[in-house]
Amino acid sequence: MRRLQKIEASFADIVSKYLYVSSNDSITIKQINTTLKDVGIKPRNKNNIQYLIHLMIRTQRTILGGHFNKLQQLYAQIPPYGVSIGKINSRNWYRKARGIREIYEMNQAQYFDEIFKLINHKNIYVRREAQIAMVVFSGWESLRFLPYLKKNMTLWQQIKIVEKLFDLHPKPKIKWLHRAYETDKLFGKKLLMRIIRKYELHGETGYILDHLNHEDYEVRETAIYCVQSFGLSSRSVNYIKELYDDIPDATQQGQLLDYIFENSEMDVDFYLRQLYSDNDELKLNIAEILWNNGYKEKVQEFYYEQYSKATVNAG
Numbered sequence: 001m002r003r004l005q006k007i008e009a010s011f012a013d014i015v016s017k018y019l020y021v022s023s024n025d026s027i028t029i030k031q032i033n034t035t036l037k038d039v040g041i042k043p044r045n046k047n048n049i050q051y052l053i054h055l056m057i058r059t060q061r062t063i064l065g066g067h068f069n070k071l072q073q074l075y076a077q078i079p080p081y082g083v084s085i086g087k088i089n090s091r092n093w094y095r096k097a098r099g100i101r102e103i104y105e106m107n108q109a110q111y112f113d114e115i116f117k118l119i120n121h122k123n124i125y126v127r128r129e130a131q132i133a134m135v136v137f138s139g140w141e142s143l144r145f146l147p148y149l150k151k152n153m154t155l156w157q158q159i160k161i162v163e164k165l166f167d168l169h170p171k172p173k174i175k176w177l178h179r180a181y182e183t184d185k186l187f188g189k190k191l192l193m194r195i196i197r198k199y200e201l202h203g204e205t206g207y208i209l210d211h212l213n214h215e216d217y218e219v220r221e222t223a224i225y226c227v228q229s230f231g232l233s234s235r236s237v238n239y240i241k242e243l244y245d246d247i248p249d250a251t252q253q254g255q256l257l258d259y260i261f262e263n264s265e266m267d268v269d270f271y272l273r274q275l276y277s278d279n280d281e282l283k284l285n286i287a288e289i290l291w292n293n294g295y296k297e298k299v300q301e302f303y304y305e306q307y308s309k310a311t312v313n314a315g
Contacts, residue, residue, distance in 0.1 A: 056106055136168060158187065
């Protein structure tokens with residue numbers, strides 16, 4: 001513990017002098033490396049090196065602005081960084097993934113090419129970290145790599161990428177989003193819709209609406225989930241009504257039914273059409289909406305007709 005405390009104190013002093021002392025009195029890279037060596041940062045002391053990497057990452061997360069870039073330059077010149085890039089060549093997936101994470105946490109973009117080669121790695125954790133690294137290094141431009149991804153991106157991966165993009169690159173760059181719309185990957189479509197939702201891009205909701213009746217269940221589910229975050233214009237809600245009958249899943253239709261009701265004026269004709277449709281699972285919900293909004297006679301008329309038909313068929 002004394003050794004680790006000494007490493008931490010020395011590193012804090014190094015960062016302070018490197019970032020905040022005037023150029024005339026600032027510490028040199030040679031002096032920094034000598035100081036680190038004196039406190040035990042040597043190739044044979046792996047625990048010490050790993051602890052220093054931890055300190056470097058923790059410090060990087062707290063520094064902003066011009067000092068962030070200066071710190072990035074420092075990290076590229078001190079010994080521990082070579083340890084992280086060395087892990088990428090390991091056969092052990094855990095070490096490989098950890099190395100990638102350390103590199104992007106320290107924002108060492110000079111190793112972009114080495115990490116890019118791993119975005120389709122057979123191990124899910126390795127390729128996940130590599131894909132996150134692309135976001136860290138390239139921001140919105142990383143969306144251009146979607147067509148090159150060969151393996152499915154899990155929900156967790158999508159959420160992680162969206163969160164990292166939002167944290168590091170909060171200003172949208174719509175140009176790259178529009179180019180990414182051309183992807184035919186289902187996970188790519190879901191990722192883009194989640195980005196639109198996270199950034200509250202009201203002007204891009206058309207992309208979400210166009211996937212409400214997609215043939216894939218999970219794509220539709222993502223579109224419904226994302227569209228619920230927006231208050232749409234009456235024109236857009238009418239478009240949802242047009243797509244409503246094309247959705248093959250009753251549960252998803254029910255979710256959209258709730259959205260239509262909560263985000264538009266009462267459309268009696270629309271609800272009556274659904275009441276007289278073949279979807280028995282939703283008729284009770286539709287009847288309840290009509291009943292509670294002043295159209296009891298319409299519901300009664302419907303049930304009288306059903307009763308009459310049942311009587312005739314029984315006879």
